[in-house]
Amino acid sequence: MKQLLVYYYRVVHCEGGHFTWAKPDQVPPRDIIRPTKTQTQAIDEIMAALAVEDEAEAELALKHAIRRLYLAMICHTVSSVPFKSPVLSFCAMLGRKLVIFDYACFHKQDDEDQIPVFLARMCKKFFQQLAETPFGHILQWRLYLFKILHLVLSEYQKAHSLLWDELLFGGKGLIPMESWRLKDDLDMEEFGGSWLSHPSNSEFLDGAKLALFRRIQGNPQLRAMFLTTAADGSVALCPKAMKIYEAHAQDFLGSGLILCHVPLGPPLRVSELLSEKLVMIYVQYHKGQQQSGVYKDNIRFLPKAIGDLLLMYIAYVIPLRQMFLRQQTPGALISPYLWSKLDGTVWADDTLAACLAKACTRAQVPWFKTAQWRQFAASIM
Known part of the structure; x- marks a missing residue:
């Protein structure tokens, strides 16, 4: 509470503000915060109380004025510009209950039965998510955070299922690619060098490039699905099966894009x-x-669980997709870009918005199309 008071005095009350301009077009907090008439009157009363010579009189006047300022900062309708509130600017989230409770106890100390009545009235008006007040916005943001967590969990479950069930064919017998035991060298200068070619990872990656194709060859169901025999006895990969597999890969990349974009x-x-x-x-x-x-x-x-999904995809799935590409276009190389199609086309910028829209529908996040959701999402991404 003392820090909030000092912040208001230095940033809002003092002429010229507390922060300086590093660039001519920079906007300091003072230019955004819009104190109410009640807030301005309260800080003026604080300054007047500090000038009173009688110590007892000054202390009493100061207590009243400070509490009026605290309450005035809470009882502040901010509409669609939340950061014109000094409270939101200071991010005084942890002090919200203490401030109003202290005010109620101080001013209703002669009639304690009125304390809960006052608190109920104030909370109903200023402390609910539909109110366009500082803590109305805070409560809305908290709800958005819960929805985002639900969205991330939903997309992770979808990506995990696609990877292990469809792309890795169950994954039985495959060596897990886990970030904690793999090594990389950011100074590696050789063309195409990556963790896939790092000598320390050879024991984990040995045979990884052909692991899924060998599984197709060794499993009767997968063999019947992916391999076709021509009249001359030659064996080739089935175009329809490869198309279905590539659709699963693109679907996985869509969820992976959200998982790499939102939680970061x-x-x-x-x-x-x-x-x-x-x-x-x-x-x-x-x-x-x-x-x-x-x-x-x-x-x-990336969070560990999300990062490990991508490592498995890169180590096992991309080599099989490369094999599928060579079947269609001999000699072709798969795109070095992770988010790309089999023909090498890199995903367009607007693909993310489409993926988010679908993900929010799956996760039943109702605020995706609202201006507040977009504003909040942009602030954390």
């Missing part, structure tokens, strides 16, 4: 990163590049 957060702290090996996504493109023309490192780490 900021780079891990050193203590987190060194405690467990994870799959890292590294790109140099960023949202300000079109304006600045400057590349910068953009690094994210």
